[in-house]
Amino acid sequence: MPREITAFSNPLIKRVRGLRDKRHRREEGLFLAEGLRILAEAEEAGTLPELFFYAVDSARHPIVQRLIGKVEAQGGEAIETSRDILHKLSGKDNPQVVLGVYRQFDTSLARIDRTTSGIWLVAQAIRDPGNLGTMLRTGDAVGAGGLILIDDTVDPFSVEAVRASMGAMFTQTIAQASWEEFLPWLRGGEGQLVGLSLEASEDYRRPKYAPPTFLLVGNEAQGLPADYAAACDVRVKIPMLGKADSLNAAISCAVMAYQVLAQRKPLTGGQGISAR
Structure with missing residues (x-):
């Protein structure tokens, strides 16, 4: 069952926002991807996010519903939040309705x-x-x-x-x-x-x-x-x-x-x- 985060001060929000910084990405081994199209492309390629954030007003979208189910089925977490918080996470003035946190690939x-x-x-x-x-x-x-x-x-x-x-x-x-x-x-x-x-x-x-x-x-x-x-x-x-x-x-x-x-x-x- 997805949980809801509405506070900017939430520790997870601060942690995910830190992934915009290269040093934090390397320390965590994670990265951000945003937008229904990109997350759907990743899903089709066989890659799901470990954390899946979505705006409350997009919860009924069929792709959002599908991703919620798949992320939770693989042991990840789906999180309902506001567009303001998605803006804080992505840094965009017009944030996408979804954002995923992915494990970095092996680049050797x-x-x-x-x-x-x-x-x-x-x-x-x-x-x-x-x-x-x-x-x-x-x-x-x-x-x-x-x-x-x-x-x-x-x-x-x-x-x-x-x-x-x-x-x-x-x-x-x-x-x-x-x-x-x-x-x-x-x-x-x-x-x-x-x-x-x-x-x-x-x-x-x-x-x-x-x-x-x-x-x-x-x-x-x-x-x-x-x-x-x-x-x-x-x-x-x-x-x-x-x-x-x-x-x-x-x-x-x-x-x-x-x-x-x-x-x-x-x-x-x-x-x-x-x-x-």
Whole structure:
């Protein structure tokens, strides 16, 4: 039976609100996700929250009812509260009607099974949570195995990154490693490392990409370090026909991912692209 929390001073509310801070997320091993769509995506991917908060006026919504039942059945807790408290937890001016507290995933390279997909995305020193979330959405869209984060990147479990992923956080495998860990791991098995670099001379449409293809994109401001680019099997660039000198890192990643996909599955069906 769900319990009700109406006081801002409740210890659980203070604890969950603390998960907006990276240090507290690491200490607790938990993270926040909000919104019916994202929580439903997580449920479909087989992941349920340990704590499920919902606004009192949304209690009769069929997805809310379903999540209450499933969370309680797995030993989690469903909590009815107010939109004001949900605002305090999420930090948004217009909070969603539901919020979940999830256990952080294992992000070790050992979790990656490169044989499960022909495309993997690799991002080096990405700093913007919106870019990270967009890369996860791109990975989901092209059927990639997941996203490997190299060196010091934005926290994939931040509220902003989870929000930007629109549920792809739960459908894509995420790994984190240093370059010194990643490169020997990659060379320990099959895999073509393709670096996207402004210094490259080859157009991205020319090479033949071999599966599994690991698409490496660099930091938003500095791009890919020269020694990282030199270690790639293939180095390519996306031609710029206007005055801008480069594309956004996440957009570049998406262009590359769809080029690889087009080589392997030309004119396939699918649901098409929609902008959200």
